[in-house]
Amino acid sequence: MTNAMSRTYTFYLAALDGAICVFFITHAFFLGHFFVHSRTVRLDVMQGFLIGVGLAFVTAQAYAGIKARKVNGWITMFGLGVPGNGMLLQAAHAQYFPGPVNVPEEAMYWWANVDGAGHTLNGEHDYMMHFPPGGLPRNDAFWSLTIGDAKNRFVANPINRYSVSDRSGLVPNADGSVDIYIQNTAPAGHESNWLPAPAGKFILWLRVYVPGAAILDGTYKVPSVAQAR
Secondary structure (H helix, E strand, O other), X not given: OOXXXXXXXXXXXXXXXXXXXHHHHHHHHHOOOOOOOOOOHHHHHHHHHHHHHHHHHHHHHHHHHHHOEEEOOEEEOOOOOOOOOOHHHHHHHHHHXXXXXXXXXXXEEEEEOEOOOOXXXXXXXXXXXXXXXXXXXXXXXXXXXXXXXXXOOOOOOOOOOOEEEOOOOOOOOOOOOEEEEEEOOOOOOOHHHEEEOOOXXXXXXXXXXXXXXXXXXXXXXXXXXXXXX
């Protein structure tokens, strides 16, 4: 995102905040609600707190939508964990990536709850992620693909497997490509590349530690999760 675009979005966010403030000021002073006898300091503080929280949440949500990048159904954000990030950017990051995160040079993160066609991931269907030859995430440490239910919790499965990675013995195809099978029941003949899915909706997380240059500059695209036919 260019600086000009960032300034434009910042202007729109400021305009939104200003419009909301103008509404409440007009409602209070010019519509006769400021000098009513029923007003109390406690009520004013409560209203101010609620308005402030609401504005902060809406602003963080809007800014998160601006900063997030969505490709092939996967969502990521650049600049996570950078010490110089301002409060608004940190709040925006927390909307999509709650919890502790590393700086990009140490780790990059993606998550998806939809397939490449935009349909919600659900264990009622079988899915596949196809990495072309040489298309696995480049890194100087390791990568992992983790699955959780709609609330991001592990769900028990017959082989106690909740993630696959470059260290889990994935078997490549003859041409060097790698297929990962994401489904509720074991894929016949491909158990080594099976990531068991829960019966209902689920979320996928891809983490790459000490990522390569193509990931850091945004040119690497995570393959979509495709529903098996």
